[in-house]
Amino acid sequence: MSGLLEVAGVSKRFGGVSALNDVSLEVAEAEAVGLIGPNGAGKTTLFDCVSGVTVPDRGDVFFGGRRLGRAPIYKRARLGMGRTFQRLELFAGLTVREHLEVSERERRADGRLWKDLLGRGGIRLEESERVDETLKELGLESVAGSPIEALSLGQGRLVELGRALIREPSLLLLDEPSSGLDSRETAALASVLNELRARRPISVLLVEHDLELVHAVAERVVVLDFGRVVSSGPLAAVLQEPAVQEAYLGATL
Amino acid sequence: MTEFLSFATPGLPYGCVFALLGIGLVLTYQTSGVFNLAFGAQAYASALVFYECVAHGWPKPAAFVVSVVVLAPVLGLLMDRGLYRFVRTKPVLVKLVAALGMLIAIPAVFEIVFPAGNLYSPPSLFLSPSVVYFHIVGDPINGIELSTVVLTLLVVLLLSVMFHFTQIGLRMRAMAESPRMVELAGVDADSVGMASWMLSSLLAGLAGVMLAPVFGDLQALNFTTLLVAAIAAAAAGSLSSLPYTFLGGLLLGIVGELLSGYLPSGQVLSSGLRPGLPFVVLLLLLLFLPGLRRRWTKVNDPLAGVDPPPAPLVSASRDRSLRRRSRIGAGALVALFVVSSLTWVSPSWVFNLSQALALAIIFLSLVLLTGMSGQISLCQATFAGVGAFTAGQLAAHFNVSVLAGIVVAAVVAGAIGALVALPALRLGGLALALATLAFGLLADNIGFQYSWSGNGQSGISIPRPSLGPINFSDGRAYFCLIVVILAICILVVSAIRRGTTGRQLAALRGSELAAASIGINPTRAKVLVFSVSAAIAGVGGAVYGSLELGASANDFNTLLSLVFVVVVATVGVYTVDGAVGAGLAYVVLNVALSGNLTLRWSNLLEVIFGLGAVVYALHPEGAVEYVKRLTLERFTRRGIETEVLA
Ligand SMILES: Nc1ncnc2c1ncn2[C@@H]1O[C@H](COP(=O)(O)OP(=O)(O)O)[C@@H](O)[C@H]1O
Ligand SMILES: [Mg+2]
Numbered sequence: 001m002s003g004l005l006e007v008a009g010v011s012k013r014f015g016g017v018s019a020l021n022d023v024s025l026e027v028a029e030a031e032a033v034g035l036i037g038p039n040g041a042g043k044t045t046l047f048d049c050v051s052g053v054t055v056p057d058r059g060d061v062f063f064g065g066r067r068l069g070r071a072p073i074y075k076r077a078r079l080g081m082g083r084t085f086q087r088l089e090l091f092a093g094l095t096v097r098e099h100l101e102v103s104e105r106e107r108r109a110d111g112r113l114w115k116d117l118l119g120r121g122g123i124r125l126e127e128s129e130r131v132d133e134t135l136k137e138l139g140l141e142s143v144a145g146s147p148i149e150a151l152s153l154g155q156g157r158l159v160e161l162g163r164a165l166i167r168e169p170s171l172l173l174l175d176e177p178s179s180g181l182d183s184r185e186t187a188a189l190a191s192v193l194n195e196l197r198a199r200r201p202i203s204v205l206l207v208e209h210d211l212e213l214v215h216a217v218a219e220r221v222v223v224l225d226f227g228r229v230v231s232s233g234p235l236a237a238v239l240q241e242p243a244v245q246e247a248y249l250g251a252t253l
Numbered sequence: 254m255t256e257f258l259s260f261a262t263p264g265l266p267y268g269c270v271f272a273l274l275g276i277g278l279v280l281t282y283q284t285s286g287v288f289n290l291a292f293g294a295q296a297y298a299s300a301l302v303f304y305e306c307v308a309h310g311w312p313k314p315a316a317f318v319v320s321v322v323v324l325a326p327v328l329g330l331l332m333d334r335g336l337y338r339f340v341r342t343k344p345v346l347v348k349l350v351a352a353l354g355m356l357i358a359i360p361a362v363f364e365i366v367f368p369a370g371n372l373y374s375p376p377s378l379f380l381s382p383s384v385v386y387f388h389i390v391g392d393p394i395n396g397i398e399l400s401t402v403v404l405t406l407l408v409v410l411l412l413s414v415m416f417h418f419t420q421i422g423l424r425m426r427a428m429a430e431s432p433r434m435v436e437l438a439g440v441d442a443d444s445v446g447m448a449s450w451m452l453s454s455l456l457a458g459l460a461g462v463m464l465a466p467v468f469g470d471l472q473a474l475n476f477t478t479l480l481v482a483a484i485a486a487a488a489a490g491s492l493s494s495l496p497y498t499f500l501g502g503l504l505l506g507i508v509g510e511l512l513s514g515y516l517p518s519g520q521v522l523s524s525g526l527r528p529g530l531p532f533v534v535l536l537l538l539l540l541f542l543p544g545l546r547r548r549w550t551k552v553n554d555p556l557a558g559v560d561p562p563p564a565p566l567v568s569a570s571r572d573r574s575l576r577r578r579s580r581i582g583a584g585a586l587v588a589l590f591v592v593s594s595l596t597w598v599s600p601s602w603v604f605n606l607s608q609a610l611a612l613a614i615i616f617l618s619l620v621l622l623t624g625m626s627g628q629i630s631l632c633q634a635t636f637a638g639v640g641a642f643t644a645g646q647l648a649a650h651f652n653v654s655v656l657a658g659i660v661v662a663a664v665v666a667g668a669i670g671a672l673v674a675l676p677a678l679r680l681g682g683l684a685l686a687l688a689t690l691a692f693g694l695l696a697d698n699i700g701f702q703y704s705w706s707g708n709g710q711s712g713i714s715i716p717r718p719s720l721g722p723i724n725f726s727d728g729r730a731y732f733c734l735i736v737v738i739l740a741i742c743i744l745v746v747s748a749i750r751r752g753t754t755g756r757q758l759a760a761l762r763g764s765e766l767a768a769a770s771i772g773i774n775p776t777r778a779k780v781l782v783f784s785v786s787a788a789i790a791g792v793g794g795a796v797y798g799s800l801e802l803g804a805s806a807n808d809f810n811t812l813l814s815l816v817f818v819v820v821v822a823t824v825g826v827y828t829v830d831g832a833v834g835a836g837l838a839y840v841v842l843n844v845a846l847s848g849n850l851t852l853r854w855s856n857l858l859e860v861i862f863g864l865g866a867v868v869y870a871l872h873p874e875g876a877v878e879y880v881k882r883l884t885l886e887r888f889t890r891r892g893i894e895t896e897v898l899a
Contacts, residue, residue: 051770073769083770091763102760106772111753113781117745121752148763160767167771 003062004029004203005171010049010059012042012227019045020056021227027171030201032193034208034218034235038247042227043207044086047173050205051083052076063171078109082169084160086176086207090148096155097144099163100131107167134166137192153180158189165196171203178210190216211235223247258392260514261507265398266467268506269405270296270460270479271531275486275498276412277453282492284428284442284449285333286341287348288683291355293480295454296461297473298363299325300375303462304471305367307376317378321458328359329454333447340870345682346629350822351870353815358863360473361856375465378404382466401463408459409499416495425449426495474812481694482506482531484687488538505531529698532691539688540676583830591736595729603728605840607800610735613836614742614793616821617829621746622786623818624827626758626779629686631814632673632693636787637794638809639666639696642706644795645715645804655718655799659738662795663788670787674780693811701806712805715798735796742789743829749785758782816862823865825875834877 003026012020019042027033035043048054050061052073061068063079071079091099104127105111115121135141138158143151148159157177164172178186190213196202208214214221215235222232225247231238238244274292282288299320306316332355340348380386380396387394415422424445461476468475482505489501509530594603615637622628643665644658653661677688701707717726718734725731749755757778760768765775798804820839825831846858869875874882 053766072774073766074772074774077770077772085767085770089764089767089770091760091767093763094759098756098759102756102768102773103771105753105756109772111757113749113752113754113785116749116752116754119748119752121748121754163767163771 003027004031004064005050005205006062007046007050008060008062010046010056010061012045012049012054012056018227020049022059023224023227023229024059025222025229025232027203027205029170030197030203031220032197032204032206032218034206034214034221035224036208036211036214036221037224037230041224041247043224044175045227046224047083047175047205047207050076051081051173077106077167077169080170081173082164082167082171083173084157084164084175084177086179088153088156088160090156090159092148095145095147096140096151096159097131097135099148099159100134100166101127103163103166104130130166134162137165137195138162139188154182154185157181161189161192168200169202171205174204174206174208176207176209178208178213186210186213189213193217211239256514257511258389260511262389262392262394262398262510264507264510265503266401266464266506267482267509268503269401270464270502271482271486271506272499272502273405273408273456273460274479274483275490275502276495277456278483278487279490279492279495279498280425280449281446281453282487284425285337285446287337287352289332289337289355289453290349290352290480291332291359292453292457292483293477294356294359294473295325295328295457296464296479297360297471297476298328298461299458300461300465300471300476301363301367301372304372304375304465313376313379317462321455321462325454325458326451328458329450330447332454333450336867336870337450338443338446343870343873344627345686346623346627346822347870347873349629349683349686350819350866353819354863354866354870356477356863357816357819357859357866360477361859361863364473364856365860372471373469375468375471377466378462397463397466404459404463408456412495421445421448425452477812478694481535481691482509484690485531485535485538488535488687505534529695532694532698535691536688536695539684539691591733594732600728603732604800605844606837607728607732607735608797609836609840610732610739610833611793611797611800611836612839613833614735614739614796615790615817616793616832616835617739617742617746618786618788618790618793619817619821620826620829620832621749621782621789623821624831625746625750625755626782627682627762628678628779628783629682629689629818630783630786631686631690631818632696632811633786633790633817634794634809634811634814635693635696635700636666636670636790637797638701638707638804638806639669639787640791640794641715641798641804641809642701642713643791645713645798646705648716649713654720655716655795656720659718659792659795659799662791666791666794667784667788670790671780671784673787674783675776678776678779678783690811690814693814697806697810701809707804707806707809709806712803712808714803715795715801717799717802731800735800738792738796739833742792745785745789746829749782754778754781816859819862819866819869822869822873823862823876825877827875828877831875831877 005027007023007025010020010023011018023042023046025033025035035046037043045054049056052068052071052075055070063076063081066079068076091102094102101123105123108127111121132141135144138161140155140158140162143155148156151159157180161174161177177189181189193204194217197204204217206214206218218235220233221235221238223230223238223244225243230243230247231241274296277292278289302324303316303320306319307313311319336351336355337348340351377397378400380400382395382397384396385393386396386399412422416426417423421444425448428442428445428449460479464476464479465471483502485505486498486502489505490496490498512530594606598606615633618633618636619630622630622633640659640662643662644655647653647658647661648655673689673692674685677685702709707713717724717731719725723730725734757768757773760771760773761775761778769775794804794809798808801808821832821835824835824838842858842861865876872879
């Protein structure tokens, strides 16, 4: 199989609403794909199906050639999926630093109860250094010790990004990472993502309304409307298509 | 047929009462988000007041008006306005502790007001229980069966008229079935909530007065355990359907009596199964009713908002020098405590303090489970019992040293804990609490009755441990051993808190979804900590049993589990010192109150902890953290002042 991620004919209904209808798409190794479409198009639902939050009614998700079926969220994370959430999901009560520390420990996957009991469960130097690095990359050093409740929405999004990144996922699912960020922060986010991709091969599926960010990061886009893929290809070409314009106009009207 | 009927009809009063209480549970749960475990206690209060009024020569109708029509709704209204409405958006644990506090405090308060001691043969409402009024197919129907059925039918008739034709009734029913929709439709949830509290409490009061004559004497315990059957009934209605709840309650009452009729008598299983039936049914429903599972995992709390993050612990905000000073201070205090206990403290107080520290070990299990992982267990006393009986039986039958027995006790309790948690955990907070409650009551009624485990009321003996030449039958020596074991348990809990598991738990408490998205397996982490917590409780139980030289099923009954939760929550569930403080407070208050007070005021302890639970519900940090915060504020203010002066 060619793609790292393959979504094959996925459908999902919520009561009478058909959130996804026979959606297929592919993200290749080291490729960045934008997923765009009006509100309610089913983008978040697709992320949920891919990351294991919900189980699709029909269709399959393949990751690295493996059929995921009903694999739970944490197993998919261990296979190399990282994601952020449109509605922030932060660890209330923990500091920014602790967010990254938890995730870094999970990457190493060597935390055991018996190690805790022997007093060997504390943060190690190598872990601490990686956390510092990630904090620096994202420009979060100044708030490292702050409780998460003290952060702005934009900083919260960066913490979620860092928490996913520090695990070194092979696929990163970003759900509207720029909402809540101002234009300067958005530009910074774009450069963080591009630097990251220049350093090591990572696939990105990016849900985003800010088309500039999509343009800066993604090589091609997939357009979703009413749970269906209505178009895909390079951003500029896709935006010319009548079906896409209709979807967006319909949404803005 | 006659035999069947003669077995079935005595179940009718029970069934009716289960059904009425179940309806009350569903109504109040859906309209105010609180699962009111105190309805049984309210039923007892009304029954007690009715008894007292009749005993003072009042005519029964007047007694009925006072105890049921007036007292019951007023009590419900007071609870709603004074407590429950403040906790409706709080986490499950807080609501549960608030309800448990009421469950414990209400009977105690009423027993202080009406100090009559043992109240035998409670009066019936209007028909005599010993008179047979007529026969159905040869089966005699006595007064209590007749009166409960007639009254319940009347109530059901009134309720259905109300639910179908009056505005407030329609709103209540709509809210019970879909609380969000009603709130969206702009109905004032507060007034509907008040109305349903009054109505439900009225039903509870009526149920109490109706059922009282069935019991030989009037005891709070009889009524509080009724509630589990009511919970099972509510579960049968998936916590939302009033008709199914009613049917479920009725069936439960009747099947219970049928079982006791048809099962061979004289064996533990058959004598325990009838009282145990509601718990078995509840466990099975929780585990296997898919609709219920969905409802419980989706709308865990109909009105709950997002859990507010717990305030950071005081220790987190102390600076280094202050932390060092407070650590030295604490060390000195512990040393002083231990040295005093070994020298000038009287042997009887050494025993009391040993009790306190043994309890502290059990309480520590709650700090780990509830404080760190946000889970609720209402059967920690049962795990303690498992530990005590394991150590005792090993010593008696296999001549295993009690010290080794304590280790095995930890393993056995931990394994049973994992078995209980594994299926129940998928269901989330409230369901886990109820499943553990059912498990605890099942152990009371069946598990601990066998001679190979707790041997029922008679209990088993548990020797003191010995280690080489040291024999711990001396009080002071055993005290030292308890201090060491407690210290080990404290180290275990702190190591878990500081290690990977502790951070995983903190993450899970913050957001389970996000924790899973970075690769944390939520079920594994929670089962693990539940199991370790059960193991610690098992150690505490074994230590406690050995201190007392023996233990019976009564020493570890489920009511005690409820008290434990309330005590630890009141004193402090987030820190290790909270557990130790809770152990000391519990024992010292117990000794002080039971030694110096008449029987009447011995209930004061329950009132204190019941009210403590109320305070907890409003300020969940607990007494120990509160005091620490105050001293920290004093210290830092003084620090600032000295800085300014310099
Ligand atoms: N848990 C849910 N229950 C019911 N409907 C849902 C749920 N999640 C999403 N939907 C519906 O599915 C559709 C797609 O939603 P979503 O995936 O969030 O869209 P997007 O992320 O593109 O804005 C919407 O109509 C939404 O109302
Ligand atoms: Mg979305």
